[in-house]
Each structure stands twice: as C-alpha cells, then as structure tokens.
Amino acid sequence: MYDRLKGFRDFYPDEMTARREVIDTVEAAAARYGFREIGTPTLEATELYTDKSGDEIVDQLYNFTDKGGRDVTLTPELTPTVARMVVAKQQALSKPIKWYSTRSFWRYEQVQQGRFREFYQTNVDIFGSSEPTADAEVLAFAADALTDLGLTGDDFEFRVSHRDLLGGLLAAFDADVDTEAAIRAVDKSEKIDDEEYYGLLQDAGLRYEQAETFDELLSTDDLADLVDFAGTDRVADAVANLEAVLAAAEELGVREYCDVSLETARGLDYYTGVVFECFDSTGEVSRSVFGGGRYDDLIESFGGQPTPAVGVAPGHATLQLLCERAGVWPEEAPATDYYVLSVGDTQAVAADVARQLRDRGHVVETDIADRSFGAQMNYADSINAETVVIVGERDLENGDVTVKDMATGDQTTAPVDDFPGDLKRPTYEDWA
Numbered sequence: 001m002y003d004r005l006k007g008f009r010d011f012y013p014d015e016m017t018a019r020r021e022v023i024d025t026v027e028a029a030a031a032r033y034g035f036r037e038i039g040t041p042t043l044e045a046t047e048l049y050t051d052k053s054g055d056e057i058v059d060q061l062y063n064f065t066d067k068g069g070r071d072v073t074l075t076p077e078l079t080p081t082v083a084r085m086v087v088a089k090q091q092a093l094s095k096p097i098k099w100y101s102t103r104s105f106w107r108y109e110q111v112q113q114g115r116f117r118e119f120y121q122t123n124v125d126i127f128g129s130s131e132p133t134a135d136a137e138v139l140a141f142a143a144d145a146l147t148d149l150g151l152t153g154d155d156f157e158f159r160v161s162h163r164d165l166l167g168g169l170l171a172a173f174d175a176d177v178d179t180e181a182a183i184r185a186v187d188k189s190e191k192i193d194d195e196e197y198y199g200l201l202q203d204a205g206l207r208y209e210q211a212e213t214f215d216e217l218l219s220t221d222d223l224a225d226l227v228d229f230a231g232t233d234r235v236a237d238a239v240a241n242l243e244a245v246l247a248a249a250e251e252l253g254v255r256e257y258c259d260v261s262l263e264t265a266r267g268l269d270y271y272t273g274v275v276f277e278c279f280d281s282t283g284e285v286s287r288s289v290f291g292g293g294r295y296d297d298l299i300e301s302f303g304g305q306p307t308p309a310v311g312v313a314p315g316h317a318t319l320q321l322l323c324e325r326a327g328v329w330p331e332e333a334p335a336t337d338y339y340v341l342s343v344g345d346t347q348a349v350a351a352d353v354a355r356q357l358r359d360r361g362h363v364v365e366t367d368i369a370d371r372s373f374g375a376q377m378n379y380a381d382s383i384n385a386e387t388v389v390i391v392g393e394r395d396l397e398n399g400d401v402t403v404k405d406m407a408t409g410d411q412t413t414a415p416v417d418d419f420p421g422d423l424k425r426p427t428y429e430d431w432a
Contacts, residue, residue, distance in 0.1 A: 007117025018330040019316070022149060022323070023102055026122045026314060029145040030100040033137060035124055038099045040081045046071040048080050052270070052301065062106045062117075074106040078123040079270070079298065079311070086127050087304035095128030114287060114318040121290075125311035130296065132241065135274045136248030138292060138312050142278065143254040145314065150328030153281075156289065159261035160246065160276040163293070164238035165226060166265060169217055170206075172230040177205035186218070187265040218262040226262075238273075245274050270295045274310070285321045290314040337362035337387065337425075339380035343373050344393035349416065353389055353401065356420050381406065387427055389419070403428050 004010060011019060027037070046063045062074040075081060082099060102122040111117060124141055126134045139158060146156055166186060170177045185200035192200075194215075201211035217229060223239045230236075242260070249255045258276070266275040275293030279285075292312025299307035323329040338357050342350035350366060357364045365383060367376050380388050390402035390411075401419055404411035405428035414431040423430060 005117075007111045009116060009118070013334055014332040017334050018332045019320075021330040022316065022319065023122070025148050026145045027100065027102060029141055029148055030122070030124050032144070033098070033141050035098045035100040035141070038082070038085070038101050040075070040078060040085070040101055040103065042074060043072045044075050044081060044084075046073045048084065049073060049076065052080065060107050060109055062108055076105055076107045078103070078105070078121070078313070079125075079295070080302070082123070082125055082127075083298050083302045083304075083309075086299055086307065087302050090299075090304050090307070093127075096134065097127040098125070099127075100124045114285070114315075114321050116317060120316040121313045122316070123311065123313045124292075125309060127299065127307050127309045129310075130308035132244035132248045132274075134308075135245040135294060135310050136252050136254075138310050139245075139249050139258065139276065140252040140254045142290075142292070142312050142314065143257050146278075149323055151323070151326055153256055155281055155326045156257065156322065157279055157281050158258045158276045159264040159279060160242070160258050160274065161260065161262050161264040162238040162242045162274050163265070163271050164234055164273065165242070165262060168230050168232055168235035168238060169214060169226060171234070172232065173206060173210050173214070175205050175207065175210060179204075182206065183265045186263055189263050220262075223260070242274060264291075266291055266293055270298050270301075272296045276312075278314075280322050280325060282325070284325045285318065287318065289318045289322050334383050335363065336365055336380075336383045336385040338364045339376070339383065339385035339388045340364060340366045341373070341376045341380065341388055341390045342367050343390065346391045346393055346396060349396060349401075350389075350391040353391060353416075353419065357389075360420065360424055362425070391416075403431055405429075 046058070046061065049057050049061065061076055063071065066072050078101060086093065086097060100122060102120065104118055104120050106118050108117060109115070124138065126138065142158070163183070166183050167179050170179050170182050182201055182204035185197060185204060188200070189197050198208060198211045201214065202208060206214060217226060220226065223243070227236045227239055246255060246258060249258055264275060264277050266277070271293045273294030273296060275291070277291035278289040280289060290313060292310070294308070294310040296308040298309060299305070320329060340350045340354040340357070354364045354366050365385070371379070377388070385406055388404040388406055390404060392402065395401055395413060396416060399416055400413040401416050402411055403414050403419070403426070410428055410432065412428060412431045420426045
C-alpha cells in the first residue's frame, strides 16, 4: 500500500462536486468582467524565479534537472509566467489585457492549516491600465465571487493599503532603513508580539522610538496625518491614489467591503501600489484568505515595455475554510438528474430514454453492472438521483414507464411514447 505525499491531497467525487461548484462560481464572476481564460505550463525554467528572487528561493521550489539537462521548476505561482507571456506577445495583445486561470501550484514549505505543498488558485490579472478603476475592478471581481458563493459583508473584509505609504513613511525618518525588511516586518505584525515586531523594525534600521512613531502612524484614522508627517509628494500621491481606488470601488458597489489598513503590506517584493488582503471578519480563520495588488514594474523587469498591472489570486484552500466557517460551502455530494432503471429485457428502451434525457443536457445514469431492481434503487439513492425512470417489462406491455420522485418516494406512470416527449425536464409532477 502506498501513502500519499505530505502536503498533497486526494479529492474524491463528493469533494470534487463542491470544489467544482466553487471554481465555476469564481470563474463565472471573472468572465462577467471580461476576463479571458488562459492555460499555462506546469514547468518553467528555474531562472524565471531565481533571477528575480535570488538563489535562496530554490529551497522553496520543486526543481530538478530534466532529461535535456535543463534546470526546471514546478510553477510555485502564476505571476512570473503571465509576465513572460505578456512580454512574448506584448505588441500584438489588445490593451488592457484581462486574463484569468485556475490551476495547481507547488511550493516546498511547511504544511499547516490552509497551506499545502500542492495548492490551487484562481489568478485574475489586468495588464495595461494604471487607472484606479482597474484596481477597483479587481476588488469588485473578488467581492462578487465571494458574494456569489453566498458570503456577505459580515463574513469578509478587504484590508486595503498602498505600498508607497510604507516606503514613503520609512524614507521620512532620519535613519538608514532597509525598506523591504521593514515592510516584511509590517506584513508579519499581526502574527507576532510588539517586542518582536519592534525588534524587526530596529533590525531594518529604525531606532526604538522611531519604530514606536512608525507604528502609531500606521494606526491613524486620518490619512492626512501621513502626508503631514512625511511632507513628500511620494506619500501625498500614494494617499491620493488610495483614495481614488476607494472612490472607484464605491462606484462599483464594493466600497462597503474595503477597510483602510496600513499594516497590510503583502510580503512579495514586486508590489508597487495599492495592495489588499481578504480576511474572515469574525477572525475564526486567522490567516489571510487571499490577497492581491498592483505590480507596475514586473513586465519591464522581464524585458518588456513598461506596463502597469494589477491582480488577485483567491486560494481555494483558505477560501474553503472561510466558506465552511460561514456555512456556505457547497454540499459534498454528487448530483444526478435521472437514473434510468432497467428490469428484464428492456435495455434497448431504457437506453433510448436515457439518450433523450442526455440530449436535453441532463446527468443520466443507467445500469451497467446487470444488477437487481433493489441494487439499482440503492445505487440511485447513493448518487442522489432526483428522478428514477423505471423501464420494466410489465409497464412496457401497457405502453408505460414508471416515474419516481426520490425525495418524496411518490411514483406514477407515463406513456413510454411520450416520455420525455417535448418536456425539457420531465418529473413526477408532470404525470401525477
């Protein structure tokens, strides 16, 4: 007997029924905004990641040398891949470029709640627009996807900030600050105590009293306080951009889900502007459900023309935790519209009935194991068949089939020549 690898998961049909419903719902929300589906490779050259993040990232990758001697990696995220794709056909692609994709990724990291070594995300990105409406549209898609799943504003919140607010405030201190290290400290601030947090800020170059002042600034309810403290165009422009994104979110009807949270930093270094993270409003799911933001410099860093970009990537494992907490995770059970049960020498008629129902787009199963009447009924119940059509020798002698509603147990007969006839979705009620 073989064991499953740590950090990898099996999904049986019942689980996949719920997962498929969620994926379809999220993708349908993206499609309504005009995002177009793309397909991307499982393997990329390892240098796609090491050139931007350094060789130390290799410890987090599933990388190996293939039979052609190439150093390759199972893709740990999608953004570098889509950046490569944009650069490859940048002149030919109509702007803005709006893409989405749902697929699996791989990272060799510590397994914990909501985090696996193979994980699944729906990535949604816009390339070619620096307008605040593009950021707001990404927020609107994410909000629509969540509400389409049955979640409400009482279940989730978007914590929104701007990377230049943090960088601009840090630059305003009389200190030699490692900005990226300080931002990473902010990104961890809710997961560690104040002493450790201030220690990380000091390691990044702030004195203790400066770390305290910085922390107080991030807690302000008035963004004008940040402009007054820094006194720079960089911070003033960041505040103006953040306010413009929130105003656009208001126009799109999703401002109610957005809270300004200056501690929201996003750990990835390529973010350049507005960033946000989705959290469970109740706090029961303690970690970020997913996040996104603007990364205007990435395409140029991959050799392309300067191209603004913004995106979001709902992760399905943490999204499931949120939906389960809120009681809206879909039922984990297969759905079957009809089971056509054959008794005696009636297979030809049963097959014709099943074919006509399938032609109408229904999910239809029939007996393929030569089972008894009782065994077929038990199987129909196990697959949650809504209606069972019994094609029996005695009924056929009278020109009928039996139509059984599995929820109520009620049944009646219908003329075989008229079933399903012109009905799109014939049920017991049509013949009772």
